Amino acid sequence: MDIKQKLKLVIIKDLALEDVSVDSINDDSPIFGEGGLGLDSLDAVELVVILQKNFGVQIKDMAKGREVFQSINTLAEYIQKNMQQ
Amino acid sequence: MTCRMAIRGIGLVGGFGCGTEAALNALRNGGRPDDFLMLKVPAGTVKYPVYLANPDPLKKFLSPSKLRRVNKYSQLAALAACMAIQDAGQAVYQHSDTGVIVASGYGASTTTFAFLEDVILEGDNFASPTLFSNSVHSSAASHVTILLQIKGPCLTVIQFEMSMIAALLNAQVWLKDKKVDTVLLGGIDEINQVLLYCYYNFYGKDIPQEMTPLNYELQTAIPGEGAAFMVLTRDEGQVPPYGYIDMVSWETSSEHTIPEDILIISGSDGHRTCGLQYRKLLHRIDHNNIKTFSQIYGSMPCGQMFDLALASVAARYGLIPNSYCSIKLDAKGNLGVIHHS
Amino acid sequence: MTSVTNSFSAVRITGTGCLCAAGANVPEIMSNIYSNIRAPVISERVRADHPELYPMFELPASAMPGDYYKEQEAKRCGLLAIAAATEALDNAGLDMDNLRKYRVGVCIGTTVGNAMNNESFYSDFLLDRFPDMHPIKTYLQANPADMVARHFNLKSLRQCIANACASGTVAIGQAAEWIKNGICDIAIAGGTDILCRVIYNGFISLKITDSQPCRPFDKNRQGLNLGEGAGIIILESDQVARQRDAQVNAILCGYGNCSDAYHISAPKRDGFGLEMAINMALGQAGINYDDIAFINAHGTATPENDSVEGILFSRLFSHTPFNSTKGYTGHTLGAAGAIEAIITIEELKRQKIAASIGFQVSDPEFDVDPVTENTPIHGRYALSDSVAFGGNNAVLVFQQGPQE
Numbered sequence: 102m103d104i105k106q107k108l109k110l111v112i113i114k115d116l117a118l119e120d121v122s123v124d125s126i127n128d129d130s131p132i133f134g135e136g137g138l139g140l141d142s143l144d145a146v147e148l149v150v151i152l153q154k155n156f157g158v159q160i161k162d163m164a165k166g167r168e169v170f171q172s173i174n175t176l177a178e179y180i181q182k183n184m185q186q
Numbered sequence: 187m188t189c190r191m192a193i194r195g196i197g198l199v200g201g202f203g204c205g206t207e208a209a210l211n212a213l214r215n216g217g218r219p220d221d222f223l224m225l226k227v228p229a230g231t232v233k234y235p236v237y238l239a240n241p242d243p244l245k246k247f248l249s250p251s252k253l254r255r256v257n258k259y260s261q262l263a264a265l266a267a268c269m270a271i272q273d274a275g276q277a278v279y280q281h282s283d284t285g286v287i288v289a290s291g292y293g294a295s296t297t298t299f300a301f302l303e304d305v306i307l308e309g310d311n312f313a314s315p316t317l318f319s320n321s322v323h324s325s326a327a328s329h330v331t332i333l334l335q336i337k338g339p340c341l342t343v344i345q346f347e348m349s350m351i352a353a354l355l356n357a358q359v360w361l362k363d364k365k366v367d368t369v370l371l372g373g374i375d376e377i378n379q380v381l382l383y384c385y386y387n388f389y390g391k392d393i394p395q396e397m398t399p400l401n402y403e404l405q406t407a408i409p410g411e412g413a414a415f416m417v418l419t420r421d422e423g424q425v426p427p428y429g430y431i432d433m434v435s436w437e438t439s440s441e442h443t444i445p446e447d448i449l450i451i452s453g454s455d456g457h458r459t460c461g462l463q464y465r466k467l468l469h470r471i472d473h474n475n476i477k478t479f480s481q482i483y484g485s486m487p488c489g490q491m492f493d494l495a496l497a498s499v500a501a502r503y504g505l506i507p508n509s510y511c512s513i514k515l516d517a518k519g520n521l522g523v524i525h526h527s
Numbered sequence: 528m529t530s531v532t533n534s535f536s537a538v539r540i541t542g543t544g545c546l547c548a549a550g551a552n553v554p555e556i557m558s559n560i561y562s563n564i565r566a567p568v569i570s571e572r573v574r575a576d577h578p579e580l581y582p583m584f585e586l587p588a589s590a591m592p593g594d595y596y597k598e599q600e601a602k603r604c605g606l607l608a609i610a611a612a613t614e615a616l617d618n619a620g621l622d623m624d625n626l627r628k629y630r631v632g633v634c635i636g637t638t639v640g641n642a643m644n645n646e647s648f649y650s651d652f653l654l655d656r657f658p659d660m661h662p663i664k665t666y667l668q669a670n671p672a673d674m675v676a677r678h679f680n681l682k683s684l685r686q687c688i689a690n691a692c693a694s695g696t697v698a699i700g701q702a703a704e705w706i707k708n709g710i711c712d713i714a715i716a717g718g719t720d721i722l723c724r725v726i727y728n729g730f731i732s733l734k735i736t737d738s739q740p741c742r743p744f745d746k747n748r749q750g751l752n753l754g755e756g757a758g759i760i761i762l763e764s765d766q767v768a769r770q771r772d773a774q775v776n777a778i779l780c781g782y783g784n785c786s787d788a789y790h791i792s793a794p795k796r797d798g799f800g801l802e803m804a805i806n807m808a809l810g811q812a813g814i815n816y817d818d819i820a821f822i823n824a825h826g827t828a829t830p831e832n833d834s835v836e837g838i839l840f841s842r843l844f845s846h847t848p849f850n851s852t853k854g855y856t857g858h859t860l861g862a863a864g865a866i867e868a869i870i871t872i873e874e875l876k877r878q879k880i881a882a883s884i885g886f887q888v889s890d891p892e893f894d895v896d897p898v899t900e901n902t903p904i905h906g907r908y909a910l911s912d913s914v915a916f917g918g919n920n921a922v923l924v925f926q927q928g929p930q931e
Contacts (some may be wrong), residue, residue, distance in 0.1 A: 119256035143255070143792050146315040146734050154312055159578065163734050228657050255791065286786070294688065295643045302725065306650045310575040310728050318729035319792040319916060322638060323689035328917025329787040337800065339784035340919050341697060342689040344641045348668065352686035359704045380643070380652060387660045435686035518673070 104177045107155065115151045116144055128173045145170060152176075156181040189362035190421040191354075191429035195274025196495050197372075199408040200412025200483040201237025205269055206413045206499050209482075212429035213500050217482030218496050219408050223437055225382045225448035234374050234382050237484030242266050247272075248333055257297045257320040260329035263288060263374045267330050270370065274417040276290055285339040285366040287357055289349035289373045291487020293323030293342075326374055334347065347453070347514055349373060350490040351522030354434040372415030372523070373488030376475055381409055399454040399478040402465040407456030410484015414495040428498040429508050433525040445511055446471055451497045453490050453514030453522075455480035463515050477506065490514040490522055497526065507510040537702040537780040537926065539768040540760050542619025543869045544611040547756025547862070548584035550857045552614050557873050560855045560881040567740045567752050567857065570848045573722045583722055584754030584857025599665045600723065604640030605674030606647050607757035607862075608719040612675050612773075615715070619761040623680060629767065632711035633672045633685035634702040636694025636718035638747040639862035640671040640772045640865055641687055644725040660716070667696060678880045683711055689861075691913035693784075694718050694922055695758060696864025700782035702762050710770050717865035719757035726753060726860070733792065741828035741858075742885040743851035744837060744897050751827040754857020758865030760872075775928040780908075781814075783807030787918030794831055794914055798839035801912060801920040804841065808922040812908065816843050819924075820906025821880045824897070825914045826851020827858050828885065832914055839892030848904055850897045854884035864913040868923055871911045875927050 102110075109123045118138060131137040133145065140148075148170060149160045158180050161168045169179045197205070201220045202212035218233035241261035244253065247268040253261060267286075301317040319325070339360065343353045350373050357369040385407075394406040411421045421430060426495055435443060444450065450471055454464040455478070468476055479496040480489055493512045500506045516524040543553050548566065550556035559565075567582035592610040595603060616622070643666050651658035654843040660728050668674075672685040682706075688698045695718025702716035730753060737749040768775060783804035794801075809815065822844060824836050828851070840849060852870050859866055876879045883897030907927045914920050 119250055119254065139251070141790070141793070143316060143319060143790070149734065150312055150314055150732065154308065159809065161578075166734075226655060292643070293641060298644050298725075299641055299649060300647060301729070302644065302649045303653060305725075305728055306653055310724075310731075311577055313728040313732040314736075315729070315732040315792075318732055321729070322691050322916065323641060323644070323921070324691045324915070324917050325791065328691075328786075328791055328919070331788045331918060332791065335788050336786045337786050337803070340690070340786045341701065341784070344670070344687045344689045345672065345685070346667075348684075348686075352684060353704070354688075355684060355710060356701060359708045359710065362708060363704065365704075369564075380649070383652060384660065387663075391575055438682055441682075500625065 102182055105173050108173055108176055111151055111155045116147060125175060130172060132172060133170060154186055156180045187274040189358045191358060191361060191418045191431040192271060192426035193416050193498050194419055194423060194426050195270045195271025195417035196428060197273055198414040198495050199239045199262055199265050201269050201410055202482050204243050206273060209496055209499050210503055212482045213505055221381060225386060225387055227393060232393060234393060235408050235482040236377055239412035241396040252333060255316055256329050257296060257325060259294045259374060260326040262413040263326035263372060264330050264333050266372055267334060267370055268416040270417050278433050282372060283338060283366055284336050284368045285360050285494055286327050286336055287341045287353045287369055287371045288324060289329040289353035289488055291375050292347055293344050294321050294325050296376050297321040299378060299380060303434060336371060346487045347516035348520050348522055349488050351436050352437050357418055358434055367419060367473055369418045370415060371418055372413055373491030374413040375411055375486035375488045377409045377411040379428045397456045397481040399456050399480050402461035405458040407485035410486045412483055414491040428485060428502055430527050431524060432527050435523045437521045437523050439463060439519045439521050444513060449507055449510040451474045451476060451493050452476050452478050453493055454478055455485040456491055460515050536780045536795050538706045539763045539765055539775045540777045540779055540872060541763050541768055541773040541775060542615040542761035543776060543872060544614025544618060545758040545866055545869045546590045546607060547866055548586060548754055551590035553869060563882050563884055565855050565884055570711045573724055573727050575724055575727055577731055581731060581737045581738050582740055582752050584752055585722060585868045586755055601645060601665045601669040605669055605671040606635050608675050608759060609678045610672045611717060611757040611759040615759040615761050620871035622867045626679060629712040630679045630683045632683055632702060632705050632714045633676045633681060634698045634716040634754055635672045635675060636688040636715060636719055637671050638691060639720050639723055639726060641689060646724060662840060675715060688749055690919050691915035691917055692860055693864055693913035693919045693921040694861035695912040696921035697784060699728050699760060699865060699868055700784060700921060700923060703779050703782055703859055706762050706764050714762040715759055716762055717759035718862040720755055720859050720861040722753055722755045726768040735829045737828060740885060741854060743826035743828040743854055743883060744833045744890060745886045746888040746890040748828045748830060748833060750829050752857045754859040756859050756866055758862055758869045766769055770884060777928045778926040779923060780926045781808035781812035781924030782921040785920050789918050792916050794835045796835060798835045800918060801914055804920040808924045812924040814908055818908050819847055819910050820904040821909050822847055822849035823867045823911040824849050824851045825912055826853055834892055837890060837895060841894040845895060848880060848898050848902050850880050850883035851902060867902060867911050871909050873924055875909045
């Protein structure tokens with residue numbers, strides 16, 4: 102399974118986004134805020150733990166988080182670069 | 187100090203189902219545990235009858251997307267709160283003239299355990315901030331204010347079996363002082379595996395299949411979970427459908443004001459230690475004048491809220507007189523007394 | 528909004544007791560904070576596995592009650608509350624003999640004190656090691672309000688308040704309402720909380736802790752430091768206080784409690800709930816914003832909290848000196864509101880507020896700064912506010928006691 106697919110699945114499952122399907126998440130669209138998946142600051146810190154658990158990557162602080170969490174694409178890129186082998 | 191409180195609406199969810207219809211049905215036909223849970227013990231597994239509460243009907247009041255991070259503890263509270271407001275026939279409050287008081291014996295322990303589980307099994311770095319935010323006992327009251335958009339004062343009381351008396355005293359004070367015009371007050375408790383484990387260790391391998399709270403010498407408590415909420419106002423305006431709470435009092439088993447000439451709704455819930463205390467306390471009362479409702483919802487620390495809610499529903503529909511006195515003992519000799527008319 | 532209480536018959540504060548990282552009792556705490564001393568540490572007791580270490584404000588050994596380490600951890604919140612209550616009752620000139628003459632209520636705020644977060648018990652349970660019931664039995668005996676009532680042989684009503692970070696403030700306000708309505712004659716009210724791994728892990732997961740000593744209201748603030756301790760005040764009606772000829776440390780003349788109805792962990796940016804709570808408290812006290820001589824802010828040093836307060840204070844209290852004393856005590860959660868109430872009372876007595884330690888650089892997001900040195904204040908009224916997770920906002924207004 103590729104990173105983006107896995108990412109979408111774990112986000113839907115671990116953030117309990119029951120009414121969201123994998124296919125409906127556009128790789129380039131913002132995932133935070135009203136226009137995105139409606140995620141907020143609490144989801145952001147939860148996403149940090151989700152990334153650690155599922156991909157072994159760390160986010161040091163939320164300034165980094167804001168950068169990385171723009172979209173599925175930016176997340177996947179970060180994971181690719183930092184994933185522990 | 188007295189401030190007579192009018193009960194304008196009731197919402198409740200528990201092993202008997204959800205809402206006053208389900209409650210009335212259970213009052214008429216008797217209640218029994220509705221489910222089973224398995225518990226691992228050294229010798230294998232045992233099957234525990236339990237009174238489980240289902241929060242799913244909350245989705246009729248609020249969209250599921252609003253509930254995605256809301257723990258079951260808070261969902262049960264929100265469900266009972268929504269039903270109480272609907273039952274009172276009032277629109278959801280947007281103003282600061284409503285206060286919320288939540289009482290619980292064990293609080294959000296189920297969520298605390300879920301938080302601990304991640305830390306224990308995966309490590310300190312895998313602690314879930316969502317679970318942590320929800321593991322505080324105040325999470326139910328907070329979610330109720332957020333989901334129902336209530337901006338008045340808010341309070342969570344954690345005092346085991348005396349939680350409801352303390353909560354009601356606070357409500358009386360708020361109404362008397364005109365701090366608010368309405369108090370949305372409720373009790374919630376949840377079942378989890380740790381609770382069952384405690385039952386097993388404290389009360390032994392003889393697992394009761396049915397609660398008989400008036401057989402004081404027997405240990406027949408069956409764990410229950412659920413939430414019961416009321417809409418309370420001052421004694422003003424229209425006659426309330428569920429009567430009045432005339433007096434709320436924190437007493438002791440050695441110094442109390444339990445009347446001998448009206449119906450007593452006894453909080454005894456199948457625990458032998460307290461059962462013997464109830465027997466002693468009520469020995470002068472005609473046993474025809476003593477009723478219990480705990481067999482409808484199970485044993486839980488906030489049980490007195492269910493007693494009050496069920497008795498008020500029963501009184502409304504003529505199953506019991508309007509005048510009654512609800513009592514609740516804890517294991518330390520504290521006694522909560524509520525007079526209703 | 529409903530009309531505010533017609534008259535909030537002011538409740539007398541006749542005793543205070545407190546212990547926290549800043550000191551083992553009220554005089555020591557005040558001496559240390561006026562000396563602008565603070566000592567956050569990397570804890571030896573509370574350890575967890577994270578890439579960074581976060582300093583905390585631990586109770587010094589000198590502040591720990593005698594039996595502290597003998598008892599199970601679950602009882603420690605209760606023990607701290609008892610220690611603070613002992614100092615407070617002594618300060619109020621009340622011993623067990625004269626307490627017996629009155630109906631005495633107990634109202635204690637806490638978060639850890641009622642949490643069943645015994646990790647080793649739950650770990651054994653989870654891993655099918657079938658732990659024994661001792662930790663559970665301890666938990667059932669460890670409700671801090673029960674422990675205080677038992678210790679002082681009190682039979683009347685008691686309750687633990689769980690309003691997250693506002694618990695201590697709410698417990699004091701609620702107890703005052705009991706007194707005013709004659710539910711009890713005297714109230715032992717406040718808050719207590721201890722440092723533990725669960726809380727440490729929880730706050731780190733929220734990414735709101737600072738790996739440096741905290742910097743309330745500073746432009747570069749990164750988050751809070753946790754702390755522990757207990758604060759208890761003795762409340763009485765004017766009638767009872769006169770009857771006993773009790774000294775009056777201060778008068779509690781206003782209490783506000785309102786909800787943001789917004790988010791489970793983030794405060795509402797416009798400070799709407801906090802503003803309402805402030806207005807409620809001022810209304811009860813019968814005073815205006817300008818009558819407040821100083822404010823003890825919630826000031827946790829998280830970016831979000833301090834923005835909300837900074838912006839609100841800029842609008843409502845643009846000339847009012849304020850500090851956050853969490854720079855000296857850490858964020859003591861359920862105890863915070865009570866410890867800060869006591870510091871406020873003491874500062875009001877002395878007409879001087881301590882420097883808001885940790886602050887250096889102004890945050891351009893708001894127009895006010897906390898005081899950077901010990902500052903004389905002139906006035907009879909002070910305000911202390913608490914902003915809790917889940918959106919509860921609680922405010923107390925104190926009036927200076929009669930001057931000797």
